[in-house]
Amino acid sequence: xxxxxxxxYRKAHKGRIHGNAKGGTTLAFGGYGLKAIGPGRVxxxxxxxxxxxxxxxxxxxxxxxxxxxxxVPVSSKPTEVRMGKGKGSPExxxxxxxxxxxMFEVDGVPEAVAKNAFALGAAKLSVRTKVVTRLGExxx
Numbered sequence: 001x002x003x004x005x006x007x008x009y010r011k012a013h014k015g016r017i018h019g020n021a022k023g024g025t026t027l028a029f030g031g032y033g034l035k036a037i038g039p040g041r042v043x044x045x046x047x048x049x050x051x052x053x054x055x056x057x058x059x060x061x062x063x064x065x066x067x068x069x070x071x072v073p074v075s076s077k078p079t080e081v082r083m084g085k086g087k088g089s090p091e092x093x094x095x096x097x098x099x100x101x102x103m104f105e106v107d108g109v110p111e112a113v114a115k116n117a118f119a120l121g122a123a124k125l126s127v128r129t130k131v132v133t134r135l136g137e138x139x140x
Contacts, residue, residue, distance in 0.1 A: 001044040003093045004071050011087055012072050017041070021101040029065045030105035032114040033132045036097045040127035043094040044070040050121035054104060057117035062108030070095045097127050 017039040027033045047066060054064055070093035077088035097103065104121060106114050115131050122129045 001048045001093075002066075002070050003044060004069075007071070007073070010073065011075050011090060015096070017096050017098060019098060021098040024067055024102055025100045027102060027105060027132065027134055028067075030063065030107035031134050032106050032111065032118070033067075033102045034104040034118045034122060034129050035132045036101045036103055036127045037099055037130050038128040039099055040097050041072075041074075041094045042068065042070070042097050042103070042125055042127060043074070043092055045092070046125050047095070049124040050104065053124055054106065054117045054121040057120050058106065058109050058113060062106055062114075065105040067102050067105060068095045068097060072096060102132070103129070 021036075025035075047068065047070060051064060051066060058064070072094050073090035074092050074094050075088040076091045103125070104118070106117065109117070111133070118129075118131045
């Protein structure tokens with residue numbers, strides 16, 4: 001699973017995800033992409049599960065790019081622990097995803113295979129998504 005090698009701070013505030021993505025909104029590597037159409041928090045396990053589903057459906061043909069990285073630590077307290085006594089320890093890593101962000105890209109496979117692979121990958125993610133193509137992007 002993805003996680004940063006080191007971070008400036010051990011724990012982070014929860015924060016809020018509002019507004020649209022500032023960057024990473026157009027296809028940069030592949031011919032097809034999976035774009036987030038809603039805001040959300042995607043954890044490292046979801047990213048890995050989606051990546052596995054996509055590569056398995058593509059039968060390891062073509063190439064997959066992951067355009068998001070889980071760099072925000074999420075802390076939680078153990079079960080049956082009373083309130084207070086400080087913030088819990090970091091449990092897992094997640095990525096804040098804004099609407100418009102391209103999360104995955106693929107290339108080297110037919111359109112039908114790419115769309116089917118993205119449908120399986122999107123089922124593993126906790127944000128609403130849509131499939132975009134180079135033609136639908138209006139660029140390149």
